[in-house]
Amino acid sequence: MAAAQGGSAVSSSEKVDFLKLQNGSDIRGVAVAGVEGEPVNLTEPATEAIAAAFAAWLLNKKEADGLRRLRISVGHDSRISAHKLQLLKGDCCQNAVTHGITAAGHDILQFGLASTPAMFNSTLTEDERNHLPVDGAIMITASHLPYNRNGLKFFTSDGGLNKADIKDILECASKIYEESAHSKRQEREDASRGVVNSVDYMSIYASDLVQAVRKSAGDKEKPLEGLHIVVDAGNGAGGFFVDKVLKPLGAVTTGSQFLEPDGLFPNHIPNPEDKTAMKAITQAVLDNKADLGIIFDTDVDRSAAVDSSGRELNRNRLIALMAAIVLEEHPGTTVVTDSVTSDGLTVFIENKLGGKHHRFKRGYKNVIDEAIHLNSIGEESHLAMETSGHGALKENHWLDDGAYLMVKLLNKLAAARTLDSSIGSKVLTNLVEGLEEAAVTVEIRLKIDQNHADLKGGSFRDYGEAVLRHLENAIGKDPNLHKAPKNYEGVRVSGHGGWFLLRLSLHDPVLPLNIEAPTKDDAVKLGLAVLAAVSEFTALDVMALNKFVQQ
Numbered sequence: 001m002a003a004a005q006g007g008s009a010v011s012s013s014e015k016v017d018f019l020k021l022q023n024g025s026d027i028r029g030v031a032v033a034g035v036e037g038e039p040v041n042l043t044e045p046a047t048e049a050i051a052a053a054f055a056a057w058l059l060n061k062k063e064a065d066g067l068r069r070l071r072i073s074v075g076h077d078s079r080i081s082a083h084k085l086q087l088l089k090g091d092c093c094q095n096a097v098t099h100g101i102t103a104a105g106h107d108i109l110q111f112g113l114a115s116t117p118a119m120f121n122s123t124l125t126e127d128e129r130n131h132l133p134v135d136g137a138i139m140i141t142a143s144h145l146p147y148n149r150n151g152l153k154f155f156t157s158d159g160g161l162n163k164a165d166i167k168d169i170l171e172c173a174s175k176i177y178e179e180s181a182h183s184k185r186q187e188r189e190d191a192s193r194g195v196v197n198s199v200d201y202m203s204i205y206a207s208d209l210v211q212a213v214r215k216s217a218g219d220k221e222k223p224l225e226g227l228h229i230v231v232d233a234g235n236g237a238g239g240f241f242v243d244k245v246l247k248p249l250g251a252v253t254t255g256s257q258f259l260e261p262d263g264l265f266p267n268h269i270p271n272p273e274d275k276t277a278m279k280a281i282t283q284a285v286l287d288n289k290a291d292l293g294i295i296f297d298t299d300v301d302r303s304a305a306v307d308s309s310g311r312e313l314n315r316n317r318l319i320a321l322m323a324a325i326v327l328e329e330h331p332g333t334t335v336v337t338d339s340v341t342s343d344g345l346t347v348f349i350e351n352k353l354g355g356k357h358h359r360f361k362r363g364y365k366n367v368i369d370e371a372i373h374l375n376s377i378g379e380e381s382h383l384a385m386e387t388s389g390h391g392a393l394k395e396n397h398w399l400d401d402g403a404y405l406m407v408k409l410l411n412k413l414a415a416a417r418t419l420d421s422s423i424g425s426k427v428l429t430n431l432v433e434g435l436e437e438a439a440v441t442v443e444i445r446l447k448i449d450q451n452h453a454d455l456k457g458g459s460f461r462d463y464g465e466a467v468l469r470h471l472e473n474a475i476g477k478d479p480n481l482h483k484a485p486k487n488y489e490g491v492r493v494s495g496h497g498g499w500f501l502l503r504l505s506l507h508d509p510v511l512p513l514n515i516e517a518p519t520k521d522d523a524v525k526l527g528l529a530v531l532a533a534v535s536e537f538t539a540l541d542v543m544a545l546n547k548f549v550q551q
């Protein structure tokens with residue numbers, strides 16, 4: 001791939017290992033100093049080089065269409081480092097991402113605080129007055145990670161970039177970074193020739209969500225009138241949902257919380273999988289006697305809900321709810337999920353809803369790509385969803401959009417209220433009736449010590465695979481345990497009325513173990529079976545599992 005045109009404004013003598021910044025199909029790093037043992041590696045010059053490399057990658061793709069000058073949108077979540085990485089510095093209109101792009105001769109549309117899915121949408125919106133659509137979009141976010149981290153996500157109108165694209169971009173960024181260390185400052189300043197414009201894109205994006213809900217209620221202006229809905233944005237970027245979506249639709253939103261962006265996340269981690277976060281929104285629903293609660297992660301690509309009785313609608317339950325809605329619209333369709341979904345969910349989707357459950361791998365991009373793949377080989381799928389709250393629909397360009405998921409729930413509510421104006425979240429709760437749920441659900445993460453002698457100099461991945469192979473063999477000898485007939489990652493086993501899955505983490509030197517069982521005793525039996533099989537692997541830290549089986 002060609003390096004960015006026109007040089008870059010990058011200047012740094014510090015060494016950066018760019019490939020270490022790859023996290024699957026995202027870029028993640030430490031952007032703020034202050035946490036011991038976590039030196040900053042996503043510096044401003046490194047970010048600038050990555051942005052320039054994205055522009056070069058995109059130009060390479062678009063050159064066939066004769067395009068020489070690109071339009072790229074940039075947005076960010078509420079992280080404190082967003083300002084270093086994206087916002088204007090003083091009056092010189094330069095900053096890491098913007099400078100990286102404009103120095104390469106391309107134009108920037110700055111959206112400011114934005115959600116990840118909105119950034120993707122800006123590659124599709126037809127609105128020339130606002131310089132839309134853009135050729136590519138960059139979101140500055142590290143999702144729910146601690147305040148010192150940050151990262152980048154890239155989009156074209158085809159969706160999010162994949163792992164191989166990110167690797168190419170990082171390799172190119174490394175070259176740009178090296179080259180720029182040798183270029184003169186004046187040369188770099190002269191190279192700045194792209195134009196920077198600011199657009200209030202979140203208003204444009206939100207008005208599309210509003211229209212969708214109105215449409216499902218027969219074009220009623222305020223279809224949520226009389227409903228009380230509280231939102232918890234966890235001080236991330238999701239606060240817009242209150243003023244720009246719920247209020248125009250007529251909902252009462254008092255009691256909504258943590259709507260103000262605050263990159264130190266002082267209230268709770270913005271993550272719908274997090275117990276404290278779910279407790280916070282549940283409490284807000286109960287305290288305000290609200291009809292519904294909605295919670296987003298930092299950059300709004302994930303979400304969850306709470307019904308008026310305080311029942312959490314997240315993880316398997318949210319997938320079941322979305323599956324019920326999607327299967328009404330597309331009978332018999334396949335629902336693709338991640339690997340840690342419950343057996344109860346399969347029974348629900350297949351027996352109650354008449355759909356097909358395709359349990360695939362962990363990782364939202366894996367799940368989405370698998371659904372796209374199934375469609376391409378003739379198996380119809382309209383929903384791809386992870387227990388983490390990432391969910392994508394075919395009708396929405398296979399984009400994982402937490403706000404769009406909630407809009408699907410609002411559509412259901414709005415449509416039901418055209419028939420019965422007193423009906424609330426019961427409409428939703430009724431849809432998941434019959435979903436069997438295990439009394440005990442745990443995830444225990446077993447760490448692999450990468451420096452341990454037992455690795456014999458090999459990689460943690462090889463070591464983890466060896467653990468999994470050994471476990472698989474051991475299971476074969478236990479008549480109470482049965483390997484899942486179809487499984488795409490790790491070792492998934494049924495027994496003692498429940499199941500477990502041991503697999504390699506997508507990113508970390510960790511083997512996450514998920515167990516679901518009807519009683520603690522049964523869960524312990526499953527845990528003991530794993531423990532017995534892995535105990536000879538001395539580089540594996542089984543302390544947490546030991547604790548679990550002894551409790």
Ligand SMILES: O=P(O)(O)OC[C@H]1O[C@H](O)[C@H](O)[C@@H](O)[C@@H]1O
Pocket residue numbers: 362363364365386388390504505506507508512
């Ligand atoms: O494999 P793990 O360490 O459990 O991480 C798995 C998770 O990683 C990231 O957070 C991805 O965004 C998720 O889609 C994925 O589920």
